[in-house]
Amino acid sequence: MISTQAWADARKLWDFHQMHHEPRPCSVAVGLGSHDLGVADTAVDFYRRGMVPLIVFTGATSRTTEDRMPRGEAIHYRERAVALGVPAADVLVEPQARNTGENISLSRALLAEADVTVSSVLLISKPYEERRAYATARKLWPEVEIVSASTPMTFDAYVDSIGDASLVLDMLVGALQRLMIYPKQGFMIPQPVPDDVVAAYERLRREGFTSRIVADGTPAGR
Structure with missing residues (x-):
């Protein structure tokens, strides 16, 4: 009890834990992998609303997702987004990250390799991870503006x-x-x-x- x-x-x-940022249009949405498919759904919602032209999903597996998402969190997120109507070309996958720092650093590297210019990131996480994700991104990606977001609930x-x-x-x-x-x-x-x-x-x-x-x-x- x-x-x-x-x-x-x-x-x-x-x-x-929530940053209470007002979502606004950004260069890209980065969805942080977890057990919560709501992250993918929220990224899709922002895409549909024209807030971002591109989505990156990042994440391998963890002890809480290896059974539910055996192909990796980012891959399952991408499948969800495509099933919901996002063009496959507008969803990039970073499938190696195993912690929040790697989510940020490997997503940054992926976008640089894809020659995507990034000035702002709509950073999507679980609701109770907003502040942690924001603080990590500000440390590892200081030159871009970070707007924290999660599924409103x-x-x-x-x-x-x-x-x-x-x-x-x-x-x-x-x-x-x-x-x-x-x-x-x-x-x-x-x-x-x-x-x-x-x-x-x-x-x-x-x-x-x-x-x-x-x-x-x-x-x-x-």
């Missing part, structure tokens, strides 16, 4: 879509820990974390929502 306080703390982390709707509330709370805690420790390791730019968000994070850790916690010296991962 998840306590009332834990739910309140989780909602606080959820809100902080409430915290409760996201929990329902995953079907495992404890896992969602674990992921929120793990994402915040990375925001606090990865800048020191050079993986992302610092993001000031308000005291009330830190307090919520610490309470959730004490309640045992720690399956996505990493050791401070662990290389950047999902």
Whole structure:
């Protein structure tokens, strides 16, 4: 049973993880691979609305996607986009990345190799990964403007879509820990974390929502 306080703390982390950027037209959309096909659907929506002329999907597999997406996250995302009507020529695939840093650096290299001029990126992630993705991209791709985006949904709707509330709370805690420790390791730019968000994070850790916690010296991962 998840306590009332834990739910309140989780909602606080959820809100902080989102950048609340207003989507606008960009040079390209970059969809970060994960278990969530909603990333692909959101990229398609932006494409249909004329916000981007090109989509890059990036991601290999992880322990949470190897069964659901055996051909790789980016490839499954591309198949989804094409099935939804995006021309295949407008969807590039980067199938090697296994963490957020590689998502950014390998997508950047792919676009350079394809001779695509990029001044702005509509960076699409899971809702609770917006801030982490933004901070990583600003570190590794500083010369472009980064606009963070995700599938618009409430915290409760996201929990329902995953079907495992404890896992969602674990992921929120793990994402915040990375925001606090990865800048020191050079993986992302610092993001000031308000005291009330830190307090919520610490309470959730004490309640045992720690399956996505990493050791401070662990290389950047999902």
